[in-house]
Amino acid sequence: MNEVAIQSDGVATPDFKKIKKKQQLIRFLKGILFLMPSIILFAVFLFYPLIRTIYLSFFLTDASGSTTVFVGLDNFINMFSSPVFRKSMQSTFLFVIFTVPGTVLIGLFLAILANEKLKGIGFFRTIYSSTMGISVAAGSVFWLFLFNPTMGWLNEILNFFGIEAIGWLTDPSWALLSVSITTIWMNLGFIFLILLGGLQSIDSYLYESAEIDGASYFYKLRRITIPMLSPTLFFVITVSLINAFQTFGQIDMLTSGGPQNETNLIVYSIYQEAFMNYQYGTASAQAVVLFVIILVLTFIQFKLGEKKVHYQ
Amino acid sequence: MKIPLRRKVIFYILLVVSAFLVFAPALIAFMMSFMTNQDIMSGKLIPTTITFDNYLAVFERFPLLNYLLNSFIVSIVIMIGQLMLSSLAAYAFVFMEFKGRNFLFFVFISTMMVPFEASVIPNFQTIRDLNLIDSYAGLTLPYFAMAFGTFLLRQNFKQIPKELKEASEIAGMGHFKFYLSVVLPMAKTSLITLGVYGFLTSWNMYLWPLLATTNDSVRTVQIGLKQLQTQEQLNEWGVIMAGGIIVVIPTLILLFLGQKRLQQGLAEGAIK
Structure with missing residues (x-):
């Protein structure tokens, strides 16, 4: 009209x-x-x-989040000198180092397996992608049992081999690793699906001509599959990086940031500061840090991704 | 190309072992949801007697049905909102020429650099000040606009021949009619892909429903599960697992049905 x-x-x-x-x-x-x-x-x-x-981030606020006093850069200065925040940053980076290579490598392994033209391969593809359909809350509940110190399967298995039980979520030296394992499992389905899509778009002609030249399986993997997959791999790595920095749900469900702030990742730290301590100013300062990290990562993805994508 | 038998055997072994490892946590939960407490306490792998008591208990003790309904409403509303907004925007970027289009496209790209988690504080305040806490609108509105969906559909709309648009203009068809009667039907598969993706991610949302709901009226099933976990006694694992299984069934079915399409669609939207 x-x-x-x-x-x-x-x-x-x-x-x-x-x-x-x-x-x-x-x-x-x-x-x-x-x-x-x-x-x-x-x-x-x-x-x-x-x-x-x-x-x-330049203000102090009251409990409802209205600004009260302008403090300039004080929030940032206090934040960077706070041992709790420094610990949180350290945990976040460690978490990224644990989860990103883990997810991408296992996802790649599964995608390469599931890309073979074998009978019943559809079933395996469905299983491997299944964790994409499992929510953070449900996945956390599943793993919470596996990690259970007395009944959990992980300690049962250790027990079977005569190894002493581990406090997966309560021992400060294990908690971050445990949460990382859970996260790798949760993100695997999505990463697998994207990598499989990438593998299937590789021209089969390339493999056929290598076949004629008598190339071995691993030669083809190294010389054809990985190079041709590089744009997809690159995308998957940056997406996993960004996801890792935004992790929240499994922390809230499994450890609540503990023990001793070991698993207090940045988004959880923002959440606590804003919605439990009502310190919206300092929480915002932390959010600015998170934003800058994501900005840089996305920017790298666009800049490098642009060049790498167009060669096919 | 024939695969040698020896390699075939190796592949099947690897496939089966991996499948078991990947699916084990969900499988164990599934088994436990049918076990009696004695079975769970004694560390059984397979239930000695299959019981549905856990499922009955979780529905009796918790407003789970209510939570499920809320999750359905929230996910469907977000899905429809995303489909409408993304397709309209994608249409403008493909079929309309106007000044400032490139700039606006850049604006859409730049939204991908702002993580929702970093803007959650002002968003909470906005929803609170609009009195939308504990409402479906508050839960869904922030998720309608979606750069990823716009790009995915734009990629698909581009494949519609330009001649069709020219013909429609000669026939005196306006943009909106062309969008409704030609573009949307032709892009059906992409719309379904995006719809499945939108539903999956909305169903699984955690942080925002945690902040935007304070009571049971619109609380989603994910937050319900968190409550179930914190309120139940530790020895009620069967009940908790029954809750977890109920939560993942809708999304798993959707994923199994749409897996192939999702895989192609995601790769297209993401890489190209």
Whole structure:
């Protein structure tokens, strides 16, 4: 209805230049109309919060989150000198180092296995991708039992081999590793699916000609599969990196950041600071740090990804 | 190309062992959900007697049905919202030419650099100030606009021949009609892929429902599961597992049905 009304307006103007300008405006307005819903929601729930977070990070707030005192960079200075936050950053980076290579390598292994043309391969593909359909909450509950110190399967297995029981989630030297194992398992399905998609888009002609030359399985893997898969691999690595920095649910369910803040990853730390301690200012300062990390990672992904993607 | 028998055997062994390891946590939970407490306490692998008591208990003691319904409503609303907004935006980027289009496209790309987790504090305040805490609107609205979905559909819309658009213009068809009657039906598979993805991720959301709900009225099943876990006694593992299994069944079915499509669709949206 709108369109009709605008169009008849345009016809009424005699001057050619004016008509052209008007038509341009109409085209612009129509385009904006289609984009408007997304733009408004992005503005309200993405760009505004971003600016607001930066703004809040310079203030102290009351319990409802209204700003009270301007403190400049104090929140940042206090944050970086706080042993708890430094511990949180250290844990976050360790967690990333544990989970990203783990997820990508196991995912790659499974994808290569599941890419063979064997009978019943569809069943295995379904199983390997299954963890994508298992929510963080449900996955955490499953693992919570496996980690259980007395009844859990992991300690039962250790017990069977005569090894002493481990406090998987309660021992400070194990907790972060345990949470990492759970996370690798949770993210495996998604990473597997993307890698399998990448493998299937490799031209089978390449393998056939290598076959004629009598190339071995591992030679083909190293010289054809991995290089041809590199754009997908690259994408998967950056996505896992970003996901790892945003981990929250399994921490909340499994350890609540403990023991001794060992698993207090950055998003959990923000959550605690804002919604349990009501320190919105310092929480925002931490959120700014998280934002900068993600920004850099995404930027690298775009810049490097652009170059790597187009060679096929 | 024929695979030698020896290699075939090795592959099957690796496939089976990996499948078992990947599926073990879910399988154990599934078994436990049918076990009596004695079976669980004595560390049985397979239930000696199959019981449905755990499932009855979890529905009796918890408003699980209510949580499930909430999750369904929230996931479907987000899915529909994402499909509508992404397809409209993708249409504008493919079929409409106007000043500022490239700039707006850049704006869409830049949204991918802002993690939701980093903007969760102001978003919570916004929803609270709009009085949308404990409402479906508060749970779903922040997720409607989606750069990934827009890119995925844009990729697909680009494959629709430009001649169709020209023909439609000659026939006097406006943008909105062309979008509804030609573009959307032609992009059906991509829309389904995006829909499945949207439903899966919404169903599995954790942080936002935790913040945006304070009571049972709209609480989703994921947060319900967290409550179940913290409230149940440690020796009630069967009940907790029954809850966990109920939560994953809808998404697992959806994933099994849509796995092939999802795999192609995700690769397209992500890589190209």
